[in-house]
Amino acid sequence: MNLTYEVLSEKEMEACRDLCNELMVFQKSKAFIKPELFDGMNFDTRMVPSIKNAAHNYIVVVKDAGKTVGYVYSNISPKKTYSNEFATFFDPTTVATEMVGCLSQFYIQEEYRQYGVGSVLFKMAMEWLQQFDDVQDYFIFVSNGNDNALEFYKRKGFSVSHDILDGFITVLRNKEYFENESVS
Template sequence: MNIKYEWIPDENIECCRELCNELMAFQKSKTQVSPERFDSMNFDTRMVPSVQKALYNHIIVAKHDDDIVGYVYSNISPKEAYNNEFATFFDLSTVDGKNVGCLSQFYIKEAYRQYGIGSTLFDKSMEWLKQFEDIHDYFIFVSNGNENALEFYKRKGFAVSHEILDGFITVLRGSR
């Protein structure tokens, strides 16, 4: 399978709309806690605001021929960005420094899973995040019910830190 990986500048995130919306639907289909929370989550309410609020963004898409079949979105943001009206994602006092790295969104179309695309996207994301020498804490937020994602991130060296929103999200943490 001929998969190409391409960096997407912030102004071209529209190409991720369909997959981001698929991700939200996928997460809702897996969740066992508060699935209604996903009713208002989509590209316009999740990805666009996150890209706008982050200090730095990194979006990589996986393409099969000209079709985007997966993407990963990572960012560097002030740690205070994760204490908002939706939730407090982690204890800010435990973060070394003023900013954190986050693997924010990650999705691969079902027919393209199990070909190593996820590992490649993950590695490209972590490579980018680790370029920031002042960033020591990395977070991934996994919706409940998505056990495959949870196990994938654990195999990649992330550890479960805690749950938030009564188990709606599992917070994983890694460090430099």
């Protein structure tokens, strides 16, 4: 393996299209609660609107000899963004500041898992989020059935806050991530 990590601009988000679509198929394959909700989810309906609605975006891809094999997408968004026609992701009255940080999408092709790629991408995302002094709340949303991801985020210091959509999504939160946890 010859892995490299590359930060992309918003204009380069197209490089994540295939992997984002793979992520939606992967999530549906794991889901046991409302898997049909994934039928309309893809790059154009998930990543593009998220990037457009965010105040700040951070996209990192990992490549093996030039082939994109994984990515992480994080953003800083107004808390009001997380209450929409799909769901209310968290109670906005529990968030003291106007903006929240979110690790929004994270996917690594199966053959590249277990090599530390996820930890590198996670660390890069958390270090980027740490730059924003006006953000105190950090969220990760995990689809049902994706137990490996849920356990990964717990090991990284996040804890389950609540479920939404009858358990379709588990909301993880770490209100004071950088005060209580070291990013390692």
